[in-house]
Amino acid sequence: MTRRVAIVGAGMTLFRRRLLETGKELCFEASRAALDSANLDASDIEAVVLGSAPDAFDGLHMKGEYLLDGAGASNKPYTRVYVGGGTGVFTPIAAWWHVASGLFDVCLAVCEEKMSPLYPHPQKAFWSIFDHTLERPLGVNLVWIFALEMRRYMHKYSISEEDIAQVAVKNKRNALDHPCAQLADRITVDDVMKSEPIVWPVKKLDISPPSDGAAAVILASEEVARKITKDPVWIDGVGWNLDSTYWTNRELAYPQYLENAARMAYRMAKVENPRKEIDVAEVYDPFDYKELHHLEGLQLAERGKAAKLTSSGATERNGEFPVNPSGGLLGVGNPIAAAGMMKICELFWQLRGEAGKRQVKRDARTGLAQAWGDLMQFSSVVVLRSR
Amino acid sequence: MIFMTDKVAIVGLGYSGFSPSTDRVSYKEMMFEAAVKAYRDAGIDARKDVQSFICCTEDFWEGNSIADEYMPDQLGGALRPVCTVAADGLYGVITAFMQIRAGLVDIAVVESHSKLSDVVSKDDIARFAIDPLFGVRNLDPNPSFLAGLEMNRFLHETGNSRESCAEVASKNLKNATSNPRASYGSKKSPKEILSSDVLAYPLTKLEASKPADGCVVLVLASESRARSLAEQPVWITGVGWCSESPWIEGRDMSSAGYASTSCRMAYKMAGIKDPGKELDLAEIDDTFSYKELQHMEALDLCGRGESGRLVERGFTARDGVLPVNPSGGSLGLGYMAEATGLHRILEASLQLQGRARKMQVKDAKRALVQSWRGIPTASGAVVVLEGGP
Amino acid sequence: MVYSGIGISPQDVANSRYLTVPYSANLRYRWSTGAAVGRFLAELKNGKIVGRKCDKCKRVLVPPRMFCERDFIQTSKWVYVQDAGIVDTYSISYIAADASRLEKPLIVAVIRLDGTGEAGILHILGGIEPKDVMIGMRVKAVWKPKRRRVGAITDIRYFAPAGDAK
Ligand SMILES: [Zn+2]
Numbered sequence: 001m002t003r004r005v006a007i008v009g010a011g012m013t014l015f016r017r018r019l020l021e022t023g024k025e026l027c028f029e030a031s032r033a034a035l036d037s038a039n040l041d042a043s044d045i046e047a048v049v050l051g052s053a054p055d056a057f058d059g060l061h062m063k064g065e066y067l068l069d070g071a072g073a074s075n076k077p078y079t080r081v082y083v084g085g086g087t088g089v090f091t092p093i094a095a096w097w098h099v100a101s102g103l104f105d106v107c108l109a110v111c112e113e114k115m116s117p118l119y120p121h122p123q124k125a126f127w128s129i130f131d132h133t134l135e136r137p138l139g140v141n142l143v144w145i146f147a148l149e150m151r152r153y154m155h156k157y158s159i160s161e162e163d164i165a166q167v168a169v170k171n172k173r174n175a176l177d178h179p180c181a182q183l184a185d186r187i188t189v190d191d192v193m194k195s196e197p198i199v200w201p202v203k204k205l206d207i208s209p210p211s212d213g214a215a216a217v218i219l220a221s222e223e224v225a226r227k228i229t230k231d232p233v234w235i236d237g238v239g240w241n242l243d244s245t246y247w248t249n250r251e252l253a254y255p256q257y258l259e260n261a262a263r264m265a266y267r268m269a270k271v272e273n274p275r276k277e278i279d280v281a282e283v284y285d286p287f288d289y290k291e292l293h294h295l296e297g298l299q300l301a302e303r304g305k306a307a308k309l310t311s312s313g314a315t316e317r318n319g320e321f322p323v324n325p326s327g328g329l330l331g332v333g334n335p336i337a338a339a340g341m342m343k344i345c346e347l348f349w350q351l352r353g354e355a356g357k358r359q360v361k362r363d364a365r366t367g368l369a370q371a372w373g374d375l376m377q378f379s380s381v382v383v384l385r386s387r
Numbered sequence: 388m389i390f391m392t393d394k395v396a397i398v399g400l401g402y403s404g405f406s407p408s409t410d411r412v413s414y415k416e417m418m419f420e421a422a423v424k425a426y427r428d429a430g431i432d433a434r435k436d437v438q439s440f441i442c443c444t445e446d447f448w449e450g451n452s453i454a455d456e457y458m459p460d461q462l463g464g465a466l467r468p469v470c471t472v473a474a475d476g477l478y479g480v481i482t483a484f485m486q487i488r489a490g491l492v493d494i495a496v497v498e499s500h501s502k503l504s505d506v507v508s509k510d511d512i513a514r515f516a517i518d519p520l521f522g523v524r525n526l527d528p529n530p531s532f533l534a535g536l537e538m539n540r541f542l543h544e545t546g547n548s549r550e551s552c553a554e555v556a557s558k559n560l561k562n563a564t565s566n567p568r569a570s571y572g573s574k575k576s577p578k579e580i581l582s583s584d585v586l587a588y589p590l591t592k593l594e595a596s597k598p599a600d601g602c603v604v605l606v607l608a609s610e611s612r613a614r615s616l617a618e619q620p621v622w623i624t625g626v627g628w629c630s631e632s633p634w635i636e637g638r639d640m641s642s643a644g645y646a647s648t649s650c651r652m653a654y655k656m657a658g659i660k661d662p663g664k665e666l667d668l669a670e671i672d673d674t675f676s677y678k679e680l681q682h683m684e685a686l687d688l689c690g691r692g693e694s695g696r697l698v699e700r701g702f703t704a705r706d707g708v709l710p711v712n713p714s715g716g717s718l719g720l721g722y723m724a725e726a727t728g729l730h731r732i733l734e735a736s737l738q739l740q741g742r743a744r745k746m747q748v749k750d751a752k753r754a755l756v757q758s759w760r761g762i763p764t765a766s767g768a769v770v771v772l773e774g775g776p
Numbered sequence: 777m778v779y780s781g782i783g784i785s786p787q788d789v790a791n792s793r794y795l796t797v798p799y800s801a802n803l804r805y806r807w808s809t810g811a812a813v814g815r816f817l818a819e820l821k822n823g824k825i826v827g828r829k830c831d832k833c834k835r836v837l838v839p840p841r842m843f844c845e846r847d848f849i850q851t852s853k854w855v856y857v858q859d860a861g862i863v864d865t866y867s868i869s870y871i872a873a874d875a876s877r878l879e880k881p882l883i884v885a886v887i888r889l890d891g892t893g894e895a896g897i898l899h900i901l902g903g904i905e906p907k908d909v910m911i912g913m914r915v916k917a918v919w920k921p922k923r924r925r926v927g928a929i930t931d932i933r934y935f936a937p938a939g940d941a942k
Contacts, residue, residue, distance in 0.1 A: 079472060179778050
């Protein structure tokens with residue numbers, strides 16, 4: 001029998017292109033902030049799960065082992081899980097089964113990314129995510145595949161670059177109210193269109209920046225959670241899914257793996273009509289088109305219709321269905337795993353009514369967080385509820 | 388902490404490779420072979436029956452960043468829940484154990500492989516795991532110096548001898564001669580082992596395991612599914628895992644604290660009070676000869692300082708009171724990076740099912756499996772397995 | 777809830793305001809290509825593209841693999857496929873792998889190969905200006921001269937509009 005599990009604390013660090021703090025120190029600061037928010041001490045934590053994306057960024061083999069004392073895991077059961085860009089939302093899922101299995105009552109989930117050590121540019125690490133024999137010799141860079149996916153999506157559903165740029169405008173503006181944000185700004189669709197092409201149709205302002213940062217949440221079993229806080233945020237649904245490695249053999253216009261992950265989470269959370277039942281969503285937006293793509297995969301918009309939903313203003317912070325009220329990766333920054341965890345933190349604050357200037361207007365009781373990764377083939381989904 | 392009644396069992400075993408090099412297949416083809424065997428062993432259809440796939444690997448052993456990307460197809464996991472645990476295979480077993488106990492899935496698959504023959508700069512990669520800021524990384528191009536430091540401290544503190552360590556290597560190399568999966572089985576006397584080249588004093592070359600390729604795939608199931616799937620399920624009755632400090636200089640090098648903490652958790656879960664008496668065999672980490680002794684003591688299989696004498700008296704031989712590494716261990720089979728823990732699970736499971744052939748230990752009902760994540764870590768995991776209905 | 781942290785600017789780095797520790801890792805591999813990709817590369821040397829056929833779903837898999845991921849069975853036989861197909865999607869890259877700007881942008885595409893069902897490969901397009909590329913257009917491989925082929929994906933120089941290719 002599954003035990004009910006709740007989030008009882010959350011914390012995060014500043015997101016910046018380069019931070020003075022080491023990865024260990026970032027883990028520590030985010031974990032400490034989460035512990036403080038729950039009035040807990042490191043000794044209350046029974047197990048730790050860490051999420052971090054490629055080791056190549058930090059310049060370390062087995063970086064989970066290096067980071068562990070920063071994450072408060074010394075002399076504790078400690079595991080690093082890893083699903084590329086999907087890691088940030090997958091890490092709390094792994095922490096969930098630590099508690100739901102009955103093995104532990106209190107578990108800390110920490111996500112860290114330190115992309116700045118890689119010199120001259122973190123992009124170089126992404127080169128090594130490609131197939132070593134069939135793709136790397138072509139001189140690939142990371143943005144290629146996303147540009148290919150974006151172009152295919154635009155083609156299939158007749159979506160324009162301007163339609164997509166609205167997402168960047170919205171999210172960067174939302175981020176103005178986030179104290180950790182790296183690229184908050186008031187920009188226009190025209191600014192996005194005029195920004196320099198990186199890999200067309202992806203332009204500079206379509207992309208989230210590389211960042212350093214960390215974020216953490218604390219999970220507890222029902223009984224313990226109620227002792228820690230009067231407002232636990234329940235993890236009611238979890239799902240994840242990985243599609244084939246052979247991305248060139250797939251239809252890129254629609255993320256089937258995400259639909260599968262979402263359905264797994266909805267089934268568990270007994271969500272029957274996601275568009276009606278989800279009040280606020282933090283979907284993965286490393287590129288602006290991804291927010292649209294993901295809303296469709298999540299069954300939160302019809303196929304090809306997410307751009308219209310965005311134009312209607314529904315996904316604004318004060319809209320009827322706020323999406324990325326945090327400012328998302330486009331505005332707050334993209335320290336890969338930490339960025340996904342930032343979304344979990346944001347929902348924790350939104351569902352408790354603690355998001356301050358970022359608080360959504362509508363009454364939000366059910367939230368959804370999603371992240372995406374690998375070779376455009378993985379998604380993780382979490383459904384959270386308050387009260 | 389509460390313990391639920393749902394039991395979890397291993398219901399399928401598959402493997403491939405187990406050779407110093409596997410040039411004719413890619414890692415994907417090696418994984419496919421092991422997966423097909425495991426699913427056949429369990430009598431399941433991977434595409435219909437499996438709800439979770441867990442791979443255990445580290446990017447730099449693969450030479451791919453986000454190695455997770457390259458795992459699903461050859462396991463039957465495309466468009467299914469697949470994830471990677473960046474750790475030894477035992478962590479994957481424990482992850483599946485938790486997913487099943489949480490009621491999330493009924494059947495989960497755990498995979499890990501070693502394709503170390505593809506890795507040209509092995510020492511440089513091992514060294515790349517050492518803290519980058521304090522210069523320890525640059526002390527010695529051969530990272531085994533850390534094993535030398537630890538071994539010396541262990542022998543000094545416990546009074547065990549270099550001869551006992553050589554005895555461990557001699558036993559495991561010999562055990563491996565009857566293991567069809569072993570790459571390095573041989574008959575070497577402790578004297579020969581001690582007189583082999585020094586790798587990092589006091590550790591000699593024959594006391595360090597050498598690399599091997601291989602893949603192991605396991606199928607795990609909840610109690611109800613296990614009973615209908617397997618005639619001889621292998622029950623997972625205890626799990627534990629722990630990381631000590633990553634600061635090498637700050638650790639107590641004489642003891643393996645991670646193993647002590649892990650086994651306390653696992654023994655409690657399995658209801659084991661006197662492990663030395665209640666266990667029938669142990670497949671425990673022997674990446675280096677002294678590690679087997681250090682781990683025997685940390686795992687409470689004997690008292691501190693007693694391990695060497697027990698080994699010399701044949702207590703841990705295959706026909707001894709408590710056989711340790713009857714498979715030949717890493718010294719005899721070869722070191723398989725993150726697949727090491729799963730190879731130990733494979734060997735122990737075959738023992739509990741009475742399928743270990745020439746290696747069979749008499750009346751094997753309960754086995755201890757333990758792994759260590761290797762230099763420069765102080766992290767590892769423990770699993771207790773039981774045969775029977 | 778939030779820890780501020782200390783951001784470092786590019787000027788700080790340039791002025792060595794904070795100490796850094798440089799390190800270059802020696803990461804070397806020699807990957808076994810295996811049965812499927814090994815044969816694929818050998819055939820590229822002959823100027824041919826080869827795939828593997830799955831008897832169950834009838835797909836011809838390119839890049840080839842010895843197993844079909846959908847049906848989880850062994851693929852049954854080698855099948856030569858055309859070195860021509862249609863552009864499924866494309867993009868125009870202005871940056872190199874290390875994020876530096878390219879002098880001349882590169883056209884990147886996924887090409888669905890004729891006779892495979894749905895198999896596509898990643899490659900670059902040549903002999904065409906970026907503005908003239910369209911999804912759905914026909915393209916054909918332009919190979920390196922035989923003596924310069926080494927058994928690599930780059931034995932195909934690029935794919936060009938089918939009318940122009942030999
Ligand atoms: Zn098929």
